[in-house]
Amino acid sequence: MNTQEAHPAAQQQASPKLKHAHHLVAEQMREVEATLRELPELHPPELRAAVLNVVSAGGKRIRPTLTLLIAGMLNCLHDRRVIDLASAVEMLHTATLVHDDLIDGSLMRRGTQTLNAIWTPAATVLTGDYLFAYAANLAARTDIPRVISIFADTLSVIVAGELQQQFTDLALRTTRDDYYRRIYNKTASMFVLATTACGVMCAANENQMAALHDYGRDLGIVFQVMDDVLDFTGAQNNLGKPVGSDLRRGLITLPVICYAETHGADDIACALRGECDPQEYDQIVERIRNSDAIALAIREAEGIANNARAVLNVFPPSPWRDALHELVDYTLKRSH
């Protein structure tokens, strides 16, 4: 088994903590965790326990944290509906992961086995559907039709994007434009959901709404770019999957695009067509990992992160706004 060490860029510093942010919303995050674990209509107990396990595996809970911080900044953190909204966002995210892992045949996530690794495809499809239903249920609890339609629209964008990918030639997926469109659909759209739905709920004005939209989009894009960088630079232990796994399954990400722009596409051509043999993939992943493409991709993410920070100036200084800055830093600097 390949237990590759972390890339020097990732080793430079310990992964920053979301200390300030977590402290500010600790109480509400406990309520979110409790809400996520309610799972109505689900019997028998073994089934419930297994689905609870998926929901609890947790990860970083970055989307509900984002939602709660926005609510804090907009002065409506103590509205119970904010808890439902933050829970709905995380539940929708979890539902999409269950189907994604099934589709990609991923057997591990966050260091634990995926549902499709231990269950039949049928049960996995249904569990994802069940979590979609629960997400819709939580969104409906906010009692605000506009919030609910933002949810529905976001799910359309995410799924239509993935579906389109299933029907498009790999060869057409190597432009920067296409990459940013894909990661907007796949990742940033859900960050935008979190920020704008919260804005609607907390009656943000038009100017604030535009800033919330842009902050969510840029934060989400930085998050995904760094995820794609980490897929090359991370230690396998942290990633829970082989280094370069995106490229190996035909996913062209920003480090690859930067590499091709700087060094030409010739020595990674089979990867761009998605048809290298395993040894060739090892070599190409190593070549990209050790090239300036990594630093170039990170620099690009830093530029977008600066935009994310800048749009927050619409809001007056507050601990909440500071924590939203911290969230950008965290997203940019995390090592897994």
Next chain:
Amino acid sequence: MNTQEAHPAAQQQASPKLKHAHHLVAEQMREVEATLRELPELHPPELRAAVLNVVSAGGKRIRPTLTLLIAGMLNCLHDRRVIDLASAVEMLHTATLVHDDLIDGSLMRRGTQTLNAIWTPAATVLTGDYLFAYAANLAARTDIPRVISIFADTLSVIVAGELQQQFTDLALRTTRDDYYRRIYNKTASMFVLATTACGVMCAANENQMAALHDYGRDLGIVFQVMDDVLDFTGAQNNLGKPVGSDLRRGLITLPVICYAETHGADDIACALRGECDPQEYDQIVERIRNSDAIALAIREAEGIANNARAVLNVFPPSPWRDALHELVDYTLKRSH
């Protein structure tokens, strides 16, 4: 290929038409059809065409017809939101069919190939998800939070029911109670969604709401019982699948339960355990098909149909109420 003739019970009469009902809501059904075909966010054109095909394959459109008739009876058929509601119900139904066919490995539905017969499982899962998202989008367009939560709760009931089935021993699935619970979850819950969501939208009073609930439940149950009867009595040409296909894949339905009650379980024991060989299944299906179990199951459906008709007495006589009676007759007498 088995081209078994229709059961005598099914041949006795031509399948009744929903003439009166269809005439009353013809204009609105055209709007529903147009709404179903909108499919936002879906590119490229080939993908859109393929998904449109699934949505258009259509079937009987019994759920939107039901929704529109209830709206007519409650005097709010000309509210645009009724079109969105009727479309949302049909879209949710279609989405569940896409995942159901994948899970069951069904290759044909309504005489045409299923998505999973022509696409990868990945694309089929995503198409179902996309249709869920569109159903949620349509439900949200009604702008009534309570309607949206009825949608979300119904999807929870349907999916949790199916999921539970995946985790329960076949041997526990042979009681009448269990059967009725299953068909409520799987089928009748969506009829209840149609009637009660429409009641909420049209501001029905408490008494009327109770009647709408019971009518939806009983109509849905009759619909599913007759579907299960037709699985034994129908001609294969009409069914688009082998006669007795439910039993062959381990689904115990009312005709089987009636047979076991009247004749004992001994000569169908392997089917109750889900472990006959194909020839034994042929014999057992033939045995049930030619027994009094069919008439007993139909008689049970007739009793429930009478309840459905009776609860409509809460409403004053009207062409709409007549059409809802016609819907019960149709459900009971249809031959496919």
